[in-house]
Amino acid sequence: MVSIKGIYDLSVSIRTYMPVWPTNPLPDIKPVGILSRDGYNAEFMQTATHTGTHVDSPYHMLESNITVDQLDLGKLVGYGYVVRPKFSGTEITASDLAKVWRSEYDGSIILIETGWWKKRAFTKEFLYDFPGLSFDAGKFVVEHKVKTIGIDTLGIEPYNHTDFAVHKLLLSNGIYIIEDLSNLDQLVEGKKYLIVALPIKLQGASGAMARVIAIEEG
Template sequence: MKVIDLTHTISENMPVYPGTEKPKLEVASTYEKDGFKETLLIMFSHTGTHMDSPSHLFSQRTTLDSFNAEQFVGKGIVVDCSNLKEGQKITMKYIEAVKEKADIAQYILFYTGWDKYWGTDAYFGNYPYITEEVAEYLIKSKKKGVGIDVIGIDPIKDENLTIHKKLFAETDIVVIENLTSLDKVGNDIFTFCALPIKFKDSDGAPVRAIAILED
């Protein structure tokens, strides 16, 4: 068994969505004074590699803490979209190229290679994003979730969050954003785990996302 970490590390100088405050990691207890170390974490719920729930956009929809834990584990497939250039769309042709595996998978993860810009201003530029047709496929095929290695599944300029709304309006699906290292997973079905912090009425939460590959 091989485990691949798909998660960015949370730090005070990490990239955050434009307009959001960066996280704070304050030393609350020290070895010298208290005999142990403890850290006070202050951050927004959509910091770093994180998961969105339907309640992120709709007040009466499902929160992360109300999902069964089974929701956060499933068969995954990485769809290679790394040939796309700035602002280009992830269309159904990428799904069609791996259709048999995509239909089996419960999580579809799109590899754009955009994580190479993590820590630079370019990360918040015109990254590739999924189309409404792809969103419709995710809904109709009843996927547990969709993930991507950019800041969002909608283009940065779409303040209406069209794709998010299409997915979350009536479907209990989760969205994982800011993934990394998807290029290390390969193109076979694997076990995907993305476990969010469990807090009350959670609209979203940081996750530790991993890929488990069988030998």
């Protein structure tokens, strides 16, 4: 019988005016129900679907009818690992990934920790200079049949990759993308976890916010 030794929350807390993708509107959360006045508490939220920790669907970047509510949950719930490649500049290359790769990573969910989540702020560095996968690293991920790839930055590829070639490569090969992860330092590199990354079921949407957790089994 499998027991649960630990549950690790890898998600960003959504809050009013938090740092998000530079061209997206800032989220705004307001109370619409106040306990002392209305007998209950409730909030109204206005935000982009790609706010905080979120999952990208193929529809986000491709001429595809696979929207976030149509994603294969078998790719978003499964065993996976955190990796911490060493890199220079803003590109994580195939060579960088190869140096930390193990055969058991093939076909699993992979979460990349760069440490960027610790820099969260309204700074040029956090918003524009974050690292991401180079195109050859994207091909490496495809070749190793990764189910879902996640990263702790605002994008899977650097901000100046305006053609979104890595997004398109991954999504066209059926690899889902999780962006803006947090707290990845809780996980041990090379240790297998049960990863659960379930986006909100927004019909027809290109992506949606998700509560992403890693479960350590006994």
